[in-house]
Amino acid sequence: MTYRTATLLLSLALSAPPALAATPNDxxxxxxxxxxxxxxxxxxxDTFSAQMVENIYETLWTYKGSSLTLMTPLxxxxxxxxxNGGKTLVVSLRPGVKFHSGNTMSCADAEYTYRRDLVTNSPDSANWFISDALLGSTQNAHDNKSVTWAKIAGAVKCNAQGQLVFTLAKVDPAFMAKMTFAGMxxxxxxxxxxxxxWDGSEKTWQAWIGKDLSGSPLSLRPSGTGAYTLVRSDATGVFLRAFSDYWGAKPSIKNVVMQKVGELAVRQQAFLRGDADLIEVGTRANVEAQLKDKPGVVVLDNLPTTSAQALFMNNDITPSPALGSGKLDGQGIPPNFFSDVNIRKAFALSFDDGTxxxxxxxxxxxxxxxLLPDSFPGYSAQTKTYPFDVAAAxxxxxxxxxxxxxxxxxxINARYRTGHTLGQxxxxxxxxxxxxxxxxxxxxIGVEPWSEQSVKFQKGEEVMLPMGWSADYADPDNFMYTFYSSKGYFYASNHWKDAQVDQWLDQARATTDAARRSQLYKQVADRAYQQSVFVVLPADLNIRAVRSNLQGVSAATYNPMRSFSFTGTFLRELSKR
Incomplete structure (x- = not known):
């Protein structure tokens, strides 16, 4: 099949997802x-963006095979x-690597990348966690005046040998893991x-502080070093093509199409016909009932997970129509409804884990x-849980x-994300x-698209929200700080704050003593149980369904930290027969 034919086919596929023909081997x-x-x-x-970004761009290093602790250079x-006592990293870069534009990668590109992350850092991006390591603050220069150009330039710079030098503001036991995140x-x-x-200079940096980059020119016209380059992106999906000058092994899959298909039943039918190779499959029960043992389908089960799920109860809801009357009168709820610990405990006791x-x-x-995967260090199996108990509730x-x-x-007007069957x-x-x-x-119970929900929960407008977190990096800090800190990503969605918990989490970030970190995380878990901060949903093992002709996917190669593509691998590692 010629490129022109493939482009026409895939262009039509993007605009009309239910009407595909069976996908070709490339x-x-x-x-x-x-x-x-x-x-x-x-x-x-977000997971859906990272799924494409991790194949267009590449990080400095990544996880080795299926390991969550071993790294390999990229x-x-x-x-x-x-x-320097654990505060300096000197990185030698791979020579001869080409960007999709044809430019050759140099230290100046890496320096620009991470300085740009620090300059534009905002709560809506992952840059807060490297800003905290490199600058000693999760905030940008507008929100924290201690963040200066001198600090940014000193934290990330190229030396005379063309090596990239990171100078951390403090010891950070998770920094290497943080740098594996797709957005890095x-x-x-x-x-x-x-x-x-941004031109990367001190002269212009202030105009870019905290700038929203989600719809940036670089988002529309990216140029990375990854195995795939962007052909087209719009509201219906994304089309990628293999990069001919990729520095590594050339991928067998030449064309990648991601389609936005909201209805689970439509995705399932396309998958069973062979019109889709990978789909968002919904719950385990759905996989077992609708996909398992079907012709042309392979189900991989008992795969490790690096995610946590909960029902959030917002203690200080921003006034919106979701509050109904906004009063405790039987027609709605007041904004501080969940601030009463009795309410939170009642809801926790009303959830039936067994069912x-x-x-x-x-x-x-x-x-x-x-809210920490039990495979991660720091998980406390001794912390109590709330049983299903109607009388106590x-x-x-x-x-x-x-x-x-x-x-x-x-x-209560609760909402779940479109396609989030587990949350529903x-x-x-x-x-x-x-x-x-x-x-x-x-x-x-209502449903809303992620594009709408992500804005609402950051504004604090969601009342009760099922939400999950997949690890950005394989360290307990990514979950514990994210869920439980008043400076964490999810604070806007539940507004629960405990000064002692914040202190424990900060202490855990400042030590490389694994036993001490585990002790601190148990203290956080115990306090969160006492206050019933979340309705914590049961842990699950991952289950994936793939077409039987798709190669490169197995339990042995599956890394849950690279699960954005539903395969636990980079797309360049896949092939079809």
Missing amino acids: TLVIQQAAGISTLDPSATY LASTLPTYT GVIDKQWAVKQGE FIKGVQSGKGSPRTM TTYFKKAWGGEVWSKGFV TALELLKQNVEAINPKFRIN
Whole structure:
């Protein structure tokens, strides 16, 4: 098939996803419920964008095979080692690497990349976690006046030998892991400046502080070093083509199409026909009922997971129509409804882990004590959990808000993301149990696209939200700080704050003593249990469905830190027969 024919076929595929023909061997078709937010690495912070970005751009190093702790060089020629008491890394770069633009990668590109991350750092990007390591602050220069150009330039710079030098503001046990995140891919400086991006100079840096890059020129016209280059991106999906000058082994898959297909049933039918090679499959129960043992389908089960799921209860909801009446009068709820710990405990006791594990996880789940994968160091198996207990839940509902909740009732408007079947099921199960306790209790469940939900929860407008987190980097800090710190990414969605917890989390970030870190994380988990901060959903093992002719996917090669593509591998490692 010629390139022109392939381009025409794939262009039609993007615009009309349900009407595909079976995919050719040099083409991979992925269908998922949500589209992408950006193709700019500096703005990438969601799974769907990272799925494409990690194949267009490349980081300095990545995980080795299926390991969550061992690293291997990527754009670095060798793995660096710490000097200066654990605060300096000197990185030698791989020579002769080409960007998609044709430019040759140099240290200046890497220097520009990470300085740009620090300059544009915002709560909507992943750059806060490297800013914290390199500058000693998660905030940008507008929000923290201690962040200066001198600090940024001193933290990331090229030496006389053309090596990239990172100088950390403090010891950070997770820094190497942080740098594997897909959004840390090296940017083509010359190309970026040509597109109208920041020129990398001290003279202009202030105009770019905290700038929203999600729709940047670089998002529309990226130039990375990855195995795939962008052909087209729009609201219907993304089309990538193999990069002919890729420095590594040439990929067998020449064309990659990601299609946005909201309906699970439509994705399933395309997958079963062979019109899609990989899809967002929904829950385990759905895979086992609809896809397992079907012709042309291989199901990989019992795969490791690096994610955590919970139902968030917002303690300080920003006024919006979701509050209904905005009062405790049976027609809505006040903004601080969940600030009463009795309410939070009542909801935790109303969730039936056993039914969820049996119905959604086919019996393979287990109650989780905290929002940290149990495969990670620091997980506390000794922390208590809330059982499903209707009588105890009733007692707490009667205590809440001095008895007014029980006498007046409430209406909660909860939302889940389009395609988030697990979250939908969790809400439906909770609704059934809560409404059975008191006829005055009502939970309305609705659906909204990720593009809308991501904005609402950052504004604090979501009331009760099922939300998951997949690790950006394989270190417990990524979960514990993200979920439990008042400076963490999810604070806007639950507004729970505890000064002692914040202190424990900061202490855990400042030590390389693994035993001490685990002790601190247990203290956080125990406090979160006492305060019933979240309804923590049971842990699950990953399950994946792939077409039987897709090669390069197996339990032995699956790395949950590279699961954006649903395969646990880079797309360049796949082939079809």
